[in-house]
Amino acid sequence: MSIATRLPYAANNVVRSSYRFSLSAAQTRYLSATAFVGKPYVVVAHDATDSGALQRRLDVRPAHFEKVAAAKAEGKIVLGGAILDSPNEEKMVGSVLVVDMESKEAVEEFVRADVYVKNNVWKSWEIFPFKPAKL
Template sequence: MQFLVIGTDHKDAEALNRRLAVRPKHIDRMHKEKAKGHFIFGGSKLTDEGKMVGSILVIDLPDMEAAENWIEADPYVKDGVWETYEVVPFRVAEV
């Protein structure tokens, strides 16, 4: 089952620095999860000025509980980058 994950970063003065510090761990995990077939694609949410302020991921896991557990294990959650996140059922269009 596919899920859309929308993560929103904290808004404190150090939020971007924290994201940049944690980003290598997050990207490394996404490479590993892509190889397992769990991570489909994703990217950064940006401000009009191009500043990273969150993330959007599409993942494939058996059910909502597995998806939420998967997100809870991500460095962006564990290391305090995302203030909030939402996980919703989703289906990538076959075109």
């Protein structure tokens, strides 16, 4: 079953399998007020599960942050962050990005060029069209 069929449409409550994260009221207002130039998409990336995956993530994280900071400055990334395995453990097991790009193909190209993909941190990802709620 695709994640699209499992996600509730509530803007402040997103669930994927056992992963759960909530957007703050300020983040929800920010997303709903953002004027997208291209088309909004959500990227849900899943980390590799081997024993070295977390260390690879930590090793290339500065380079990843450099790339996403530049993309944010260009208006391509609206919001991003790590998916955690649980609220208490805070082990990173994936990522979520809200992006503003012209096409799903542009998003795919952006993801494939990321150091997390090139260094086998993200093993898979899903890209969904996104419609922010007007809250």
